[in-house]
Structure formats: structure tokens, C-alpha cells
Amino acid sequence: MIARLGVENLALRRGGRLLFSGLGFTLEAGSAAALVGRNGAGKTSLLRAIAGLVLPEAGQIGFGDLAAEDARAEHIHLAGHQDGQKPARTAWEELDFWTRWAGGSPQAARAAAERLDLTRLLELEVRRLSAGQRRRLSLARLLAAPRSLWLLDEPLSPLDADWRARFGDLMAEHLAGGGLIVAAVHDPLPVPALAVEIAP
Amino acid sequence: MSRALALLSRETVLAWGRGGGPLVSLGFYAGVATLLPLATGPEPARLAAVAPGAAWVALALAALLSLDRLFERDFEDGALDLLTLSPLPLEIACAIKCLGQWLATGAPLALAAPVAAIALGAKPQLAPLIFACSLMGGLAFSFMGGIGASLSLGARRGGLLTAVIVLPLFVPPVIFGGGALDSFSGGLPWRAGFALLAAYAAAAVALGPLAMAAACRNALS
Numbered sequence: 001m002i003a004r005l006g007v008e009n010l011a012l013r014r015g016g017r018l019l020f021s022g023l024g025f026t027l028e029a030g031s032a033a034a035l036v037g038r039n040g041a042g043k044t045s046l047l048r049a050i051a052g053l054v055l056p057e058a059g060q061i062g063f064g065d066l067a068a069e070d071a072r073a074e075h076i077h078l079a080g081h082q083d084g085q086k087p088a089r090t091a092w093e094e095l096d097f098w099t100r101w102a103g104g105s106p107q108a109a110r111a112a113a114e115r116l117d118l119t120r121l122l123e124l125e126v127r128r129l130s131a132g133q134r135r136r137l138s139l140a141r142l143l144a145a146p147r148s149l150w151l152l153d154e155p156l157s158p159l160d161a162d163w164r165a166r167f168g169d170l171m172a173e174h175l176a177g178g179g180l181i182v183a184a185v186h187d188p189l190p191v192p193a194l195a196v197e198i199a200p
Numbered sequence: 201m202s203r204a205l206a207l208l209s210r211e212t213v214l215a216w217g218r219g220g221g222p223l224v225s226l227g228f229y230a231g232v233a234t235l236l237p238l239a240t241g242p243e244p245a246r247l248a249a250v251a252p253g254a255a256w257v258a259l260a261l262a263a264l265l266s267l268d269r270l271f272e273r274d275f276e277d278g279a280l281d282l283l284t285l286s287p288l289p290l291e292i293a294c295a296i297k298c299l300g301q302w303l304a305t306g307a308p309l310a311l312a313a314p315v316a317a318i319a320l321g322a323k324p325q326l327a328p329l330i331f332a333c334s335l336m337g338g339l340a341f342s343f344m345g346g347i348g349a350s351l352s353l354g355a356r357r358g359g360l361l362t363a364v365i366v367l368p369l370f371v372p373p374v375i376f377g378g379g380a381l382d383s384f385s386g387g388l389p390w391r392a393g394f395a396l397l398a399a400y401a402a403a404a405v406a407l408g409p410l411a412m413a414a415a416c417r418n419a420l421s
Contacts, residue, residue, distance in 0.1 A: 053281055053420045073287040082278025088217060093210075100206040101286055 002075050002148045003029050003064035005050070005180055010059035012045050018200070019045055021058065025196050029148070032171070032181035034189045037198030043184035044080065046198060047151045050182065051078045063149075071149070074103065080153030083138035087127035091118065091137050094126055095144070104145030112144035115170070131158040139167065142174075150174065152183040156190075164190060203288050204296055211300025218269050218304075225262065225309040229316035232258040236320060248321035252330055252381040255317040259309055259334050260370045263341035266305050267366065268359035270297060270349040271416065280416060294412035295405070298346040306338025322385075329384050333377040333397060340401040343408035344369040350415035373400050 004026060011021035019042030027033050035043040048054040050061055052072045063071035085094045095118075099109040113119050116136045121129060129137065135158045142150055150171075156164045168190025171181055175191060183189055236254050237247055274280040283293050313334040314327035322330070348366035352358040380393030 048281070051281070051285060053284065055421055072285055076285055078281060078285060080278065082276075082281070084274070084277055084279030084282045086214065086273075086277070086279075089213075097206055097210050098282065101203055101282065103203075103287075 001029065001178060002066060002071055002180060004062075005064075005149060005182070006060070006062040007050070008060040008062070010046075010049070010061065011057040012042055012049055012054065013057040014042070014045055014054075018057070020198055020200055023059070023196075023198070025194065027180050027182065027194065029178045029180060030175050032175060032183065032189060032191050032193040033196050034193040035182065035184040035196050035198055036186075041198040041200075043198050044153050047078065047080070047153055047182065047184060050149075051076055051151055075147050076149045076151060077102065077142050077145075077147045078151045078153075079138055079142060079155060083134070085126045085134065085138060087125065089126060090122065091124055091126055091129060092122035095122070095137055095140055098138075098141045099144040102141055102145035102147060104141070109140070109144040112140040112142075115143060116140045132160060132163065135159060136163065139170075143170065148178065149180045149182070152181065154184055154186065156185070156187065203286065204292065207283075207288075207293060207296045208300055208303075211297050212303045214273075215266065215270075215301045215304035218266050225305065225312045226315070228262050228265075228309070229255070229258060229312045233316045233319050244321050248323075251317045251320035251322035252326055252385065253378050254320065255313045255322075255330060256333065256337070256374065256378050256381065258316070259313055259337060260341060260374055262309050263306065263338065263345055263370075264363055264366065266301065267342075267345040267349045268352070268362045270301055270346060271353055271412075272349070272358055275353050275416075275419060280420060284417075284420070290413040290416060291409040294346060294350070294416065295343075295409040298342045298408065298412075301346070302339055302342040306342050307335065310334035310338050326381065326385055329381060329390070329394075333380060333394065336394075336397050336401045337373045337377045340373045340397070340404045341370060343401075343404035344373075347408055347411045347415070350412040350419070353415065353419035373397055376400060 006026045008024050010023040012019045025033060035046060037043055045054055049056050095109050095113060096106055113122055118136055118140060121133060159167060171191045240246060284290055310331055314330040317330050318324055318327060345366050348362040351365055352361040355361050376393050376397035380390045383390040383393060
């Protein structure tokens, strides 16, 4: 479990342009952060930096008493627009694989599909799903393989009002269980969250 | 372990869909076996002499065809991001991707290679050695090819770049395998060539994943 996410004095550079510098915030287990900022401000890059995909220009990202490699190997979920789901494979094949990859079991994947109301869609190819259904499929793996830090890139954008509320409940449940959430958003998150402004 | 097996089965199925499988490779060799007599002339003696070598070069080129999508699609759709967030090192994941590629395209091509060579007039006794060389060579082509595919990630016209990077790396196995086949059909000692081919394949399997993982990390960052 990640007990605390600490971002200190962080600077990120993408393609020669300094996105932001001196960014810092601390998130304790059980709380959420909402990254707000204009398009291109660096919200997605910050999520990728926390996931270890982008090297920071300066600053530190700490995961409590866990080493960064261990935290990234077993305690982080990343969910964004690019969900890694292959259009020609069935929803179940994709959910099952990504659940196993994140360390969950097929039973847990079934249960997660049930909770996100995907059971009757599991035999369909991913290409046949609507944008919202596809997003729900990629969010199902967050429930199927428990990991404490969720990095979400505009998780709610393709979801309808009903599903936004229901996913809000799932986020609240994750926080109540000692999880952490960092989400890049344009609309307010449906759970209480620390607002982190991303700006140069 | 279950992670590795899950990834291997996924990669094999995906590579199969990208243009692997026995029918495609048989079709490819059927095309080569038809083109070659048209290009060199149909005299049986001449065809029989070049048949093993032609089947061998065709294998190297066929390995190129499906390589450019090995990492590209995962890179574009975000799967590569998620593959890094796992206790299994990215090096192992890259090795598994190449192994899946080999199972789905290299192995069926190796099965078809002796058929094509014999159809062109190679001696039937050569068939087992052509099969063994193709199997071993295919492994080297997949793992060396993976290096090229990962290095060209994010480049426009990555497929062409992959070919330019990879073809020089294909030279040693083509020489060793072709040499072994040549010596065998001439009644000369062929084991040295085959051993060198196997050594090259082993080196590719051992070192390729390190380079691939580094190239993938670089492309993602």
C-alpha cells in the first residue's frame, strides 16, 4: 500500500518546452487530488511522470516508505484515453488480460464487470463498444486488481450523468479503503479532492 | 508466471492476426517459388542449386513484413505504458513479445520453408536441415527485428526505417545458415555453420530484449 504520495518542487519539460516548475503537493492515503489546468498545461505529463514514464526535469516524486520501482510495479493503476485495448479482441479477453497483468484473478475480473454492468457486453469485440462502454471496460480493471494509487486522465469524459455518479461512488469506496486518486479533470470530481493547479 | 503466460498467449494471438499463421506463410512461399523461376529461368539444374538459398532469403524478408507493427500498435494505443506498470521487467515483456511473434509467424514459415525448397527442386534429404535452420534463424530474425522495431517507434514511415536498421543485423544468420545448407548439399561438414547460426540466435535472445526495453523507455518518455 502507498501511504503517501509526495510531489516536491517538480519541473517537467516536454519537447523542449518547460511545462511547469516548482510544483509540489502531498496526498495522504484516503484522499484525492484533482489536477486542473488548460489544455496542454501538462496534466497528462504529470500523471505519466508519477507513473515513471516521463523523467522529471527537476524535483522528487515519493511514495511514502515504498521504493519508487516497487510502487510503480505493483501499486499504481494508470487509466487514460489510450487504454491499450485492441479493437479486434473481445471485451472479456482484454479485461481478463489486463486484470491478470495488474495482478488480479479472472473471478475478480468477472465481479468487476458485474459492478460496471458490462457482463452482457463481454462477448463483443472492443470495436463494437461505445466510447462510454469502452471507458467502463478500462475502468473495470481498477476494481478487478486492487492497487492503491489510481492515476486517472479525464476518467469521466465519455461517461453519461448516471455513470459519472456511479463511478463517483466507486472512487469514494476506493478512498474509504485507504486508496489514493490523482485525476486530471475539466469538470469537478464527484469526490472531495485537493485542487492542484497546473500552470507555468 | 501467469502474467508471462497471459502475455505470451495475447501476443501470439495478436501476431497471428497481424499476418501470421500457416496459410499466410504457405501463400508467401508459394509466391516466392513462382517468382523465382520466372526471374532466373526455369532450368531445373539452376533452380535446384539456388532453391535452399532462395527459401532462406525469403524467410529473412518474410520476417521483416510483420515486424513493423510489433511495438508500434502498443505504443500508439497506450498498451506499452501499461506493460511497464508491472513487477515483470520490461525486458522480459519485450522478449515475450518477440517469442509470440516467432511462434505465430516464424514457426509456420519454418514449416513451409522445406516445402518451398523441395518444390523448387532441392534434394529432399535437405528438408530437415532447412527446417532446423529456418526455426533457429527465425528466432534470430524475430529478436534482432524487435530491436529495429523498437528503435523506429514514433518515427514516420517506421516500417521502412525498421528494414534499414534490421537488414544488416540479418546478414550473419543468412551467411551462417546459407553456408550450412550449401555445405550439406555438397557433402561437406555443415555443423560449424549451423552452430554459428544457433550461437547468433542465442545472442539475439539474450541481448535483444535489453536493447528493446531501453528503446521502448526512450520512446515513451
